[in-house]
Amino acid sequence: MRAHELTIGRTFGLTFDHGEDFFETLSTFCREHGVQQGYIPSFIGAFAEADIVGACEKLENPDAPVWSRTHVTNVEAFGAGTLAYDPETGGILPHIHVSAGLKAQSADGRTSHLLSAKVQFLNELVVVEVVAPRMTRPRNPDLYDVPLLTFG
Numbered sequence: 001m002r003a004h005e006l007t008i009g010r011t012f013g014l015t016f017d018h019g020e021d022f023f024e025t026l027s028t029f030c031r032e033h034g035v036q037q038g039y040i041p042s043f044i045g046a047f048a049e050a051d052i053v054g055a056c057e058k059l060e061n062p063d064a065p066v067w068s069r070t071h072v073t074n075v076e077a078f079g080a081g082t083l084a085y086d087p088e089t090g091g092i093l094p095h096i097h098v099s100a101g102l103k104a105q106s107a108d109g110r111t112s113h114l115l116s117a118k119v120q121f122l123n124e125l126v127v128v129e130v131v132a133p134r135m136t137r138p139r140n141p142d143l144y145d146v147p148l149l150t151f152g
Helices: 022-033
Strands: 007-017 038-053 069-085 092-102 108-132
Touching: 007 022, 022 092, 022 108, 038 092, 069 108
Parallel strands: none
Antiparallel strands: 007 108, 038 069, 038 108, 069 092, 092 108
């Protein structure tokens, strides 16, 4: 386990507009407001389309991470995540998970890691800035090269 006390900075309420790219808009917000790291305790909204991690085929190694994507359309979404600093680009490395209900399929649900999404109508988010310690997401070569959140 890794744990570190967080020093919290500003808290923002955001709404993303119809047609916006979720990750592009999140990155633009962070750049414009100088947010380099933090967390999204929750967000609600809808996506016209989204790609989430998922596989339909048999997994060769059920213990390894899944890197394939599943495409969903017209979903209601509830999610949360963290924002880590990317020292190579000076930007953010978001890690967002989402539960999405497929509106046209009796709200059947999909829950996984969000890879991409286009906003439908709006998304409402709360972003909490973390000012210390530095949060980064280096890849761990001993654990399938998964990027893991680190502190300091």
